[in-house]
Amino acid sequence: MTFLSPERLWLLGLLPLLAAAYTLLQLRRRQYAVRFTNLALLSQVAPKRPGWRRHVAAVLFLAMIALMMFGFARPATSVKVPRDRATIMVAVDVSLSMMARDVSPSRLDAAKAAAKKFIGDLPGRFNVGVVAFAGNANLVAAPSADRDAAIASLDQLVLAKRTAIGEAVFTSLQAVRSFDSEARQDPPPAHIVLLSDGDNTTGRTVQEAIDASRVAHIPVSTIAFGTPYGTVDIEGETTSVSVNKETLKTLSDSTEGKAYEAADAGQLDDVYRNIGSSLGFKIEHRDVAARYTGIALLFAFAAGGVSLAWFSRLP
Structure with missing residues (x-):
């Protein structure tokens, strides 16, 4: 109380x-x-x-x-109130490290399957958008109530070099600001859910993304996905691609989001389920x-x- x-x-x-x-x-x-x-x-x-x-x-x-x-x-007392115009941005890492098979069938395939289930299970009043990021970040599904469009966009993801975590946050924030005619003056309550297995290697820094998220009052929850034993073959060379948890935790902690870890598809499903149950409401104090x-x-x-x-x- x-x-x-x-x-x-x-x-x-x-x-x-x-x-x-x-x-x-x-x-x-x-x-x-x-x-x-x-x-x-x-x-x-x-x-x-x-x-x-x-x-x-x-x-x-x-x-x-x-x-x-x-x-x-x-x-x-604190009560949970459904969010109106709530917008969830799902940002998925499509860097080359996501083809590692330490998670079956691969990090990317497991991430896409879990994200599809997450989007499908969200309350109907939610608007969902999808951002894919590697060397840059692209809005592959604008936020809307069209679940089919958001899920279909995940099937179009293509792997690319480098990882631009900061750009993924900026692209997600821009999508929220462009949500509807009221979004500039009255942005909808929003949350970014960002899945990655690596560090920020290009584009704007994570600190810049943190500052922008704070100004917009939009938290970023992160999912560090993969195991310490992942490897990928790039141009005939085997490269270790362990998960960088510290960068993602800094991003989430600094924006009032939550940091999650998942080492397999089952854990990832659990993480998305926990996120979904917490994003549908806001806490209000009632006299x-x-x-x-x-x-x-x-x-x-x-x-x-x-x-x-x-x-x-x-x-």
């Missing part, structure tokens, strides 16, 4: 003072009663003490005050002060009720 006006919680500091004042009054009443040295006369003046019952109304009253103070600070006010009223009625029933007066 959070409070929309937490500065008002200082009022709770008055409760101990009220409790102390009540205790002091009770002690003074007891001292006054002790002045009657004639016990027989005392029993006639106060033949029967109410005992613990006289404190019930006071306790209920203090509880009511505490609840009202909590309500005055505007307590709020629940009325709830505390209502409970405070119940305590007030209870305090009045017991006081009338036991002492024939209101507290």
Whole structure:
């Protein structure tokens, strides 16, 4: 739970003072009663003490005050609200290292299959776009609700040299800004999901991409895909293509996204499933002060009720 006006919680500091004042009054009443040295006369003046019952109304009253103070600070709960115009950009690495077969049947084929399932399982209100990146980045499917077009674009991916992670982020951001006529002034809530197995080797830097994502308030979640044992044959030479997790983690952590790792197709499916379940909603804080006010009223009625029933007066 959070409070929309937490500065008002200082009022709770008055409760101990009220409790102390009540205790002091009770002690003074007891001292006054002790002045009657004639016990027989005392029993006639106060033949029967109410005992613990006289404190019930006071306790209920203090509880009511505490609840009202909590309500005055505007307590709020976090709720998940569906995103309107939500746009997901799926960026897929198509550099030559993605033809490594440490993941069956290959990194690229497994990535395409998982991305297709991810796109197909997204809520219908989502708009999805696809970016492919190697030496540069290309928008292969503009963001829209057309799932078939997005999925079909994945079948057209072609491997190429180098890896431009920064350019992939910039191309995704541009696609979001061009989503509709309102996007320039009122961009839709968006999230970039970027899958790669390598480092940024060309184009704008990852730091530049981080800065641009922060300005646009668009997080980038990354998936480091592959194992440390991947190799590819390029022009007759076998080259090791281990996954660079640090670069991707820096990108996601710095843009308030999440960093994932997947070493096989099954893990990749799990990653996409986790991402899909978290992107469909935004967290909002809803004021629940009325709830505390209502409970405070119940305590007030209870305090009045017991006081009338036991002492024939209101507290």
